[in-house]
Amino acid sequence: MMTTEGSERQPPRFSHPAEAEFARILDFYGIPWEYEPHTFPLAWDEQGRVTEAFSPDFYLPQQGLYVELTTMQPHLVTKKNRKLRRFRELYPDVPIKLLKRRDIRGLLLKYGLEEESHVVLDNPPSGEQVKQDA
């Protein structure tokens, strides 16, 4: 596992509005979190260099839980699902939770954030697809 030094001490630059909203919810309920603090190698070349890696969006240190968010439509999440499967194969003892589009929608509705849902779910910033599939 690789670590991004000091990531929790800098105001993170979220790559998607859903991540920013999720961080605000965690803050509200006093749940400590870190944003993309760790990177897990998923594949290596013949020289042992990392060729594929995965950085879950959030780490909740009190729970020891990683959380990955995706707002992509279900039919577009194939690559992300493959990465998660590989992650679970290589790191079976590392708990990770995937919040899918429907989960995020349910969370926003629960908190009465129907208007925000437009921004979070339907107006991704440019480049989101690249980031989410990375």
Place this chain on the structure above:
Amino acid sequence: MPDTSPLPDLISHVLYSEETLQRRVAELGAAISADYATKKPHLIGVLRSVIVFMADLMRSITIPMTVDFIAISSYGPSTKGQGGVRLTKDLDQPIAGRHVIFVEDVIDTGLTLSYLLHILKARQPASLQVCVLFNRPQRRLIDIPLAYSGFDVPDHYLVGYGLDYQQRYRHLPYVGVLKEDKVLPHRWSRGRV
């Protein structure tokens, strides 16, 4: 006699009938009565959606008990940017040394419950357990042991039996599934899995 009146417009179908709810709540009450036979449980609920469940649960408990309520601000459009959770109504009675059962209507992420249990534990009850009617484990982020759990519910927006949508439907004696495609922006329904 079964209720044959039409469902409200925004409810697609009944998930749990009044009879099903009453039967399960009675089972929970019986379990609590047995487990706390030598103790005096102190039930605590967080306002407002728990009130219907709490009222039925209390009446199904056959041993001496007491009850109290707490209320907190929840995350939402009016509280964003206002810091963290605020207690809007504290408990009326101290809980130190008492056998507390925290009663909750729905648990999904566990964020609210985690916050409340943290507050209650700091007040040093003799014991602290959780009783929930509707459990949504698929959404859980914070793992919380549940001593009593009524139903594992599907991932739908539920109303009735105290649960509301924009303060509506709390009074219904059954639990129904909200027509999400009718109340949410159309685009939301695209993501249904």
